[in-house]
Amino acid sequence: MNFYANLKSSHSDGTWFHWVQPRFHKMHSFTEHRGLFLRMIRRTLLAALIGALPVVGQEPEVSAMVTPGKLIFETAPGSAPKLPAYAKAPFGEWNVVDGAFIANERKGETHHPSMRVFAEMEDTGITELEVRFGSKPELSVTLYGGAKRMIGLTPEAFWVRIGATDREPAYVWGPVRIGLSREAWHKIRIEVNGDQFLVALNCTYLISGIDPAFSAAKSNFAFGGHGGGTAFRGMKIWRGEASAVWGVNRPKPAKRLSLEEFNFVVADRDGDGTLTEDEYVSAMKARAGAPEIHARFGRLDRNSDERISRKEFGLEK
Ligand SMILES: [Ca+2]
Ligand SMILES: [Ca+2]
Numbered sequence: 351m352n353f354y355a356n357l358k359s360s361h362s363d364g365t366w367f368h369w370v371q372p373r374f375h376k377m378h379s380f381t382e383h384r385g386l387f388l389r390m391i392r393r394t395l396l397a398a399l400i401g402a403l404p405v406v407g408q409e410p411e412v413s414a415m416v417t418p419g420k421l422i423f424e425t426a427p428g429s430a431p432k433l434p435a436y437a438k439a440p441f442g443e444w445n446v447v448d449g450a451f452i453a454n455e456r457k458g459e460t461h462h463p464s465m466r467v468f469a470e471m472e473d474t475g476i477t478e479l480e481v482r483f484g485s486k487p488e489l490s491v492t493l494y495g496g497a498k499r500m501i502g503l504t505p506e507a508f509w510v511r512i513g514a515t516d517r518e519p520a521y522v523w524g525p526v527r528i529g530l531s532r533e534a535w536h537k538i539r540i541e542v543n544g545d546q547f548l549v550a551l552n553c554t555y556l557i558s559g560i561d562p563a564f565s566a567a568k569s570n571f572a573f574g575g576h577g578g579g580t581a582f583r584g585m586k587i588w589r590g591e592a593s594a595v596w597g598v599n600r601p602k603p604a605k606r607l608s609l610e611e612f613n614f615v616v617a618d619r620d621g622d623g624t625l626t627e628d629e630y631v632s633a634m635k636a637r638a639g640a641p642e643i644h645a646r647f648g649r650l651d652r653n654s655d656e657r658i659s660r661k662e663f664g665l666e667k
Contacts, residue, residue, distance in 0.1 A: 414541070414548060414555060414593065414595060414596060414601075415541045415543055415546065415548045415558075415592070415593055415596045416474055416475065416476050416541045416542070416543050416548075416590035416591065416592065416593055416596075417590055417591045417592070417593045417594075418475075418476050418588040418589075418590050419588060419589045419590050419591060420588065420589050421586060421587070421588050422470075422472075422475075422587050422588065422589055423469040423470075423585075423586065423587040424584075424585070424586045424587075425437075425451075425467065425479075425583070425584065425585040425586075426449070427446040427449060427451065428446070428449065430446055431445045431446055431447070432446070433446065433451075433465075434446075436467055436468050436469060437451070437465055437466065437467050437468075438465070438466045438468070439463075439464070439465040439466070440461075440464060440465075440466070441456070441459060441461040441462065441463055441464040442454060442455055442456050442459065442461075442462065442463020442464060442465070442575070443455075443456050443463070444463065444465050447581075449583055449584075450482075450581045450582065450583035450584075451465060451573060451581065451582045451583065452579060452580070452581050453465065453484065453573070453575035453578075453579070453580040453581070453582075454484075454578045454579065455576075455577060455578060462574055462575065462576050463574065463575045463576070463580065464572055464573065464574045464575075465572065465573045465582075466494075466570050466571065466572050467570060467571045467572075467573065467585065468569070468570045469570065469571065469585075469587055470495075470568060470569050470570075470587075471493065471540075471542065471568035471587050472568075472589045472590075473542070473543075473544055473565065474542065474543045474544065474589070474590045474591060474592060475541075475542055475587060475588055475589050475590045476539065476540070476541050476542075476587070476588045476590050477493075477539070477540045477571070477585065477586070477587045477588075478537060478538070478539045478540075478584070478585070478586050479491065479537070479538055479582060479583065479584055479585035479586070480535045480536065480537050480538075480582070480583050480584045481503065481535070481536055481537075481538055481580075481581065481582050482533070482534070482535050482536070482579075482580070482581040482582075483505065483530075483532045483533075483580060484575050484576060484577045484578050484579035484580030484581070485576075485577030485578045485579055486576035486577030487504055487505050487532050487576075487577075488502070488503070488504045488575075488576050489502075489503055489573075489574060489575045489576070489580050489582075490502045490503065490572070490573075490574040491538055491540075491571060491572070491573060491574075491582075492571065492572040492574065493540065493568050493571055494568075494569065494570045494571065494572060495566060495567035495568045495569035495570065496566025496567035496568075497512070497513070497518070497563035497564075497566040497567075498512070498513055498514045498518065498563075499511075499512055499547075499563055499564060500512075500514070501538060501540065501549060503530075503536070503538070503551070504530075505528075505529065505530040505531070505532055506527065506528065506529065506530075507524070507525040507526065507527060507528060507616060508524060508525060508526045508528050508549075508551055508556055508557065509522050509523065509524035509525040509526065509557070509612070510522065510523040510524060510547070510549055510557050510559075510604075511523075511609075511612075512561060512563045513563070520609045521606055521607060521608055521609060521612075522606070522607050522608075522609060522612040523557050523559050523561070523603075523604040523605070523606055524556075524557050524604050524605070524607075525612065525615065525616060526556045526557060526604070528551065528556070535581075535583070536551060536552055537550075537551070537552050537553065538550070538551060539551075539553075541590075542564050542568070543590070543592050543596075544564070544565050545560050545561055545562050545563075545564050545565040546558070546559075546560050546564070547559060547560075547561060547564040548601075555601060556604075557604040558600070558601045558602075558603055558604060559603040559604050559606065560603065571585070610663070610664065610665060611665055613633070614660065614663050614665060616633065617629050617630060617632075617633035619632075623659075623660060624657040624658060624659050624660075625657065625658040625663070626656065626657060627644065627647045627651075627656065630643075630647050630650075630658055631643050631644060631647065650662050650663065
């Protein structure tokens with residue numbers, strides 16, 4: 351149907367997201383896992399293991415799922431404005447400022463600014479980097495290779511989207527409701543062990559799951575921003591080993607939503623299970639002023655109660 355085609359294209363150019371309803375998942379902090387680790391060791395009196403305890407403050411911080419090994423990649427672009435050899439920027443203007451990659455929209459370009467970093471993550475490993483919002487606060491870090499795994503972030507929501515093209519399945523782990531400063535740097539951490547993944551934001555684990563997309567090759571990353579001034583810095587990749595702690599207190603997997611349901615959930619700002627015209631139109635962001643968006647709302651609202659229900663949206667029979 352035309353509507354869904356449109357919905358998808360509006361998503362692919364990154365203009366759909368605006369807000370997300372409260373949807374909390376259990377959060378697991380690094381500290382919690384460190385506490386568990388300590389208790390385990392005390393209980394089993396394996397004094398010999400104490401030498402393996404991670405040192406607080408050492409990077410990367412204590413890991414729940416993957417024990418970090420050798421650091422195998424680090425962005426260290428210095429302060430030169432020119433991009434380093436491992437980076438290619440097909441869309442947008444990218445510069446290096448104080449060791450950070452800064453993205454700006456390029457005039458006349460319809461694709462949002464995007465830069466690839468060619469660096470491989472192994473089957474078991476950890477990637478960390480810091481990000482900062484630009485003038486349109488939505489950004490993404492996408493792990494490419496054998497599949498597309500996109501970590502999406504706005505000040506209000508955090509999610510992991512799997513797949514993107516028509517050939518691939520597209521669904522979303524999350525979203526998790528958050529509240530982030532638009533000015534501060536935020537740390538994203540991705541842990542992978544085979545098909546298991548765990549994603550943390552500012553040292554709090556927010557999304558975990560088991561997905562075959564994560565066991566596929568992980569050969570390059572895309573940084574995506576919107577507007578002007580989106581920034582990425584300090585990306586590091588470690589190879590790792592499966593952590594002994596992981597099996598003991600594995601967090602419940604995040605909820606997996608179809609792309610259509612995800613779009614509905616993020617648009618439903620007050621979380622009442624229906625979309626008002628304002629919620630529907632706002633979710634279209636850049637195209638919100640277009641008259642056809644209002645007309646489409648009217649068509650979808652078949653019973654004319656000024657709400658789009660899940661059924662009218664096509665999520666329920
Ligand atoms: Ca609503
Ligand atoms: Ca209706």
